[in-house]
Amino acid sequence: MTESQRQAxxxxxxxxxxxxxxxDQCGTPDPFEFHDGGRTSGSNFAGMSLHILGQQISTTVAFLLYDRLTDATGDTPTAKSVLALGQxxxxxxxTSRSKAAYLINLAEHVDSGVLDIENMGGLSDDDAIQALVAVTGIGVWSAEMFLIHQLHRADIFPAGDVGLRKALKRLNGSAEIPSVAAAHETGRHWRPLRTYAAAMLWRSLTAPDEV
Known part of the structure; x- marks a missing residue:
């Protein structure tokens, strides 16, 4: 935990x-930590590949599929090695046929230079998200996860995440899980530190009920 994160x-x-x-009760998680076990080796392309593989499945299965991809490409996946492997x-x-197609589509965008995925640091949050969602297979949630874990952006609130909305329900003592729109509205109050708020809410899901 850095001093700037403590201050945030x-x-x-x-x-x-x-x-x-x-x-106070749950501690302060690193909001940008990517729990990939070192698999992606700091590669933005590999990180997005893992996000794509992880869509709507468990982390365990996502890691299994990613590890198979790494074995098949011979090293940390790159756009060229994924294209060489083929759909x-x-x-x-x-993996599913659609996810295989999504990975190929991502690799084509990166290999052609249309998406300079390793050098997105100079883009604004909105521009980075728009560049990513232009790739078929990358939705807003995946793009937001990328901005948090790969670009370390401090003001991202993935309101479409079900776990995050469950945590909001618990925090507010609501009878129902809030809608995506309602979660977005709540998140506005935590600007410009919404990534930290999201990290805290995710952490609270593993805390005792009295938290």
């Missing part, structure tokens, strides 16, 4: 006493 959490606690209570061979690793 302190600021968030001052902004919202309820989040401050979670911070049918990717599908044969156990």
């Amino acid at each position: 959490y302190a600021t968030l606690a001052q902004m919202d006493p309820d989040l401050g209570r979670l911070i 049918d061979s990717i599908k044969a690793l156990g």
